Amino acid sequence: MxxxxxxxxxxxxxxxxxxxxxxxxxxxxxxxxxxxxxxxxxxxxxxxxxxxxxxxxxxxxxSKVSTLLISQLSSATSETAAAEKLANYLDQLQTAMGKTTSDDETGTSLGNKIAQVETALAALVNTPESTSLASEVVTQLEELTSAITSLSGTVQDLRENADSEIADAVDAANQLITKIDGLNTEIISAKARGASTADLEDQRNQALVQLSEFIEVQSYSGSDGSMKVYATSGQVLVGNSAHLLSFKEASSVTANDVRDGTSGLSAVTIDGVDITDRLSAGSIAALIDLRDDTLPGVQDMLDELSGNLISAFNAVQPGLLTGTDATNIGVSATFRDNPGSLLTDSTGTLSISQMAESFLSAAQGDRTFDAAGTLSTRTTDFASYATEILSSVVSDATAATSRLEVTRTELTTVTSTITSLYGxxxxxxxxxxxxxxxxxxxxxxxxxxxxxxxxxxxxxxx
Structure with missing residues (x-):
């Protein structure tokens, strides 16, 4: 028995x-x-x-997944997420900058717009008494200044979009931080009961990788089965409790808005500590860099181009161009309403022909005349400088796309390794x-x- x-x-x-x-x-x-x-x-x-x-x-x-591979996956995910944001925004900016060639062979870039102003002025030099040619010059100047302000507006729109995306990313990251903290509690409890924690650990690893899309992290396993998560800045994200990110979205973003700690654009903080400049990877870091450095850098170049254009043209005909920078450059209503006054010399010292030649020199940017028609300074070739701005953006966009391809390859390699070993x-x-x-x-x-x-x-x- x-x-x-x-x-x-x-x-x-x-x-x-x-x-x-x-x-x-x-x-x-x-x-x-x-x-x-x-x-x-x-x-x-x-x-x-x-x-x-x-x-x-x-x-x-x-299901014993290598913590080293999870760490590599998190890192590759952070790098790829940052590269994707950078490439996406620079591609939008590159598109807004226009092209040097187009179907009608005129091109749509600022360099082409400046060249069209020069073409109109060259025609006016040959026939300085022509009111219609003077009107064409004013029209081309309007198109140029409008293109500059439009491009400046696009730059600020992209900055505002980046700011909004930062806010969304912070919210998403906080949800994942809270989720990891909650899974820690469940895992500790399951271990105490002697129950399996394999599925819970999978969920936690997945949440960690998802979190790394937004902010680069490091993680360590506690003796009780919990996971400790830190930002690469050293700040605790998940310890004995969840430590959430803080960020305030701006209602709008203008060229004058900066992150100064007291007003303007918000910083990213954890427990009151500003970690904005310590972020190195993840979409939040890329968006911060775009909002605070890359896009303002393009705005600075547009402002410099606009300021030089305003100075050069107004030295020949005071008040022709209005504004101070790329956000507000324009053609005075006086000359829009009466293009013929373009070649009226208020000082009475220049002939119509001299006025026309002075404008062409100002447009070409190699010479600037004072009100008396005297060569005062040599300045940048505006068309070339505008092309340099475009080239800079194109170069950055190309580099960002190349970097994205590299990071995606690295991410695919790590993902494939994990799938092969543990899938x-x-x-x-x-x-x-x-x-x-x-x-x-x-x-x-x-x-x-x-x-x-x-x-x-x-x-x-x-």
Whole structure:
């Protein structure tokens, strides 16, 4: 009787262990395409009493993903997210800057606009008495100044979009920080109960990688199974509790708005500590760089071009161009309404022909005349400088695209390695499932035979 009891216990425990393994294999197959899921394994071991085998049990359901690979995945994700933002914004800026050539062979860049002003002025030099040619000059100047202010507006729109995206990214990051903190609590509790934490650890790893899209992080495992998460600036994001990021979105962004700590654009803080300038990767870092450095740098170049244009043209005809920089440069209403007054010399010292030539020299940027028609300074060739601005943006956009390709390759490599080592192989899991079903059938038959033997023994005793 004792032998039969022991045999029944062994068979019964085998059935229970196989049921768990079947459940794990089935879950692996069902979640093969679930992002962040890694293959689980039910680790079975034999049990014994006083050196005598008494059955088998599932010791744990595990999925041991390398913490080094998770760290590499997080880092690659941060780099790729930053590269994507930079490439996307610079591509939009490059498009707004226009092209040096177009279908009608005129081009749409500022350099082309300046060249068109020069062409109109060259025609006016040949026929300085022509009111229609003077009107064409004013028209081309209007198109040029309008293009500059429009481009300046686009730069500020992109800065405002970046500021808004920072706010969204901070909110998303805070949700993930809170999620990791909550998963820590669940994992600690599950470990205390002796329950499996494999699925919870998958969820936590996935949340960590998602968090790294927004801010570069480092993580460490605590002895209790919890995960400690830090920003690369050293600030704690997840410790014994969640430490959230703070950021205030601007209602609008203008060329004069800067991050000065007291007004204007907001910084990113953790527990009151400004970490904005310590962010090195992730979409938030890229957006900060775009908002505070890259795009303002383009604005500065546009302002310099506009200021020089205003000075050069107004030195020939005071009040022709209005404004002070790229945000407000324009053609005076006086000359828009009466283009013929363009060549009217208020000092009475220049002929119409001299006025026309002075304007052409001012437009070409190689000479600037004072009100008396005297060469005063040599300045930048405006068309060339405008082309240099475009070239700078194109170069940055090209570099950003190249960098994005590199980071995507690195991310794909790490992701493929993790999938290869820890992902679900459906063919293998299906084969395992088939084997387990056969084992389950055999264990059931053995248990049935033992039951028949119990019945026969009881009948014999009676």
């Amino acid at each position: 004792t032998t039969l009891n022991t045999s029944a216990a062994i068979a019964s425990s085998s059935l229970s262990a196989i049921q768990v393994q079947l459940s794990v294999a089935s879950a692996n197959i069902a979640n093969a395409d679930t992002e962040g899921y890694t293959a689980k394994k039910a680790s079975a071991s034999s049990t014994s009493t006083a050196g005598v085998g008494t059955g088998v049990e599932v010791a744990a359901i595990v 679900v192989n459906v063919d293998e899991e299906t084969a395992t499932l088939s084997s387990l079903e056969q084992l389950y059938s055999m264990a059931s038959q053995i248990l049935a035979i033992i039951q028949d033997m119990f019945d026969d023994l009881m009948a014999a005793v009676q």
